[in-house]
Amino acid sequence: MKPVFLINETVLFEPEARRLCSLTDYPARAVILHGPVSECLLQLLEQNEQVLTQRSLFAAVWEKQGTVVTTNALYQTIASIRKALKSAGLEENVIITVPKAGFKSVARLRVGTQAEFIERNKTITNPDLAEVSFEVVKPDILPPVTQRSRRFWRPSMVYWLAGALFLLSCGVLYPELKPAEPVFVGYHPIGTIDGCEAYSSWNETEKSQMMWASLSQRFPLTCKKGEVAYMTLNRAQLGISVIICDRAPENREARCESIFYRQPYYDNE
Numbered sequence: 673m674k675p676v677f678l679i680n681e682t683v684l685f686e687p688e689a690r691r692l693c694s695l696t697d698y699p700a701r702a703v704i705l706h707g708p709v710s711e712c713l714l715q716l717l718e719q720n721e722q723v724l725t726q727r728s729l730f731a732a733v734w735e736k737q738g739t740v741v742t743t744n745a746l747y748q749t750i751a752s753i754r755k756a757l758k759s760a761g762l763e764e765n766v767i768i769t770v771p772k773a774g775f776k777s778v779a780r781l782r783v784g785t786q787a788e789f790i791e792r793n794k795t796i797t798n799p800d801l802a803e804v805s806f807e808v809v810k811p812d813i814l815p816p817v818t819q820r821s822r823r824f825w826r827p828s829m830v831y832w833l834a835g836a837l838f839l840l841s842c843g844v845l846y847p848e849l850k851p852a853e854p855v856f857v858g859y860h861p862i863g864t865i866d867g868c869e870a871y872s873s874w875n876e877t878e879k880s881q882m883m884w885a886s887l888s889q890r891f892p893l894t895c896k897k898g899e900v901a902y903m904t905l906n907r908a909q910l911g912i913s914v915i916i917c918d919r920a921p922e923n924r925e926a927r928c929e930s931i932f933y934r935q936p937y938y939d940n941e
Contacts, residue, residue, distance in 0.1 A: 677717050678782040678789050683760045686786060687714045694761035695793050703760045708733050709752045716753075716767060716777040725774040742913040742930045743904065750775060856902050856921065867897025868916075873904045887912065887933055 677685040684693050690710040693702040705713070711733045716724060726746055733749075734741050753767055766779035782789075859871035862880040872880035884903060887893060893914060895901045901916045915921070917928040 674714075675783045676786045676789065678784070679717075679757070679766065679779045680762060680764060681780065681782075683757060683762045684786065684789060685713065685717065692756055692760035695789065697761070698790060698793075701760060703756045705756055706752070708749055709756065712746075712749050713753050713767075716775065717779065717781060720777045720779060720781050723770050723774050723776045729775070740932060742915065742932055744913070744915055744928070744930060859902055862903075865895065865901075867899075868895030869900045870895070871900070871902050873902075883912070887914065890933065891931060893931070 674687040676687075678695065679685060682695060684695055684698065685691075686693070687710060690705045690707070691702045692705065693699050712729060715729060715732050726743065729746060730741070734745075750767060750769070754765060757766065766777055768776055768778055770776055856871060859873055860875060860877065860880070862870045862872045862877050862884065864870070865884065870880075870884060872883075874880045874883075880903065884893070887903075893901070893916070895916050899916060899918050900920060901914060902921075904913045904915070912933045913930055914933075915928050915930045917926045919926045921928060
């Protein structure tokens, strides 16, 4: 039996049941997770505070099941984990992205069984008041002592300290408050193909156009007028993926499909 995780003293994660649930409302507020979402969350929590690369997550979540997915599928899975945790009642973001490295869980974790977490929460919520006693101790009254104290804090020092603390807090909060960049922010436009706006992770436009034509011969790339396509060199899985969306992928209503070409390509070819 797999252990149960208590995340930030708020949400229970039960891997075998593939669900998240608020500890205080258990089990009324349960959120059921899909298989890859549950397995990916389990990998992150089992290696809490450690950075997991995209390669390791591909191998642990999908490839052991004989499935090959694109990088976009991994990003969608991470987004689903964050959304599910919030729906279960967790306010903090405990799954963070480490640029050019991977993903990491920064949760405060306790591992145990469902029964002990539920029972302990009931004990804390409903203590037995009959067993609690109070004793009032009368303090000894001492005569007042008159002493001239040396004034240490000057008004100017207080203002300087307040200003320094404000600047420090801004520096700490800025990375958290800064909005996340879109997944395809670094892609370069390679032109309009049959009315479809195409982008590539390569810097060379001519090379990207030639690669698009080569891939179209292997498997037709259907990208209609008004749609947008992103061609990606996938180093983790040694191949090329093409994602075609009916609108900008940042739009929540966007519908996308992906095609993966299993063959090694490199920038210096």
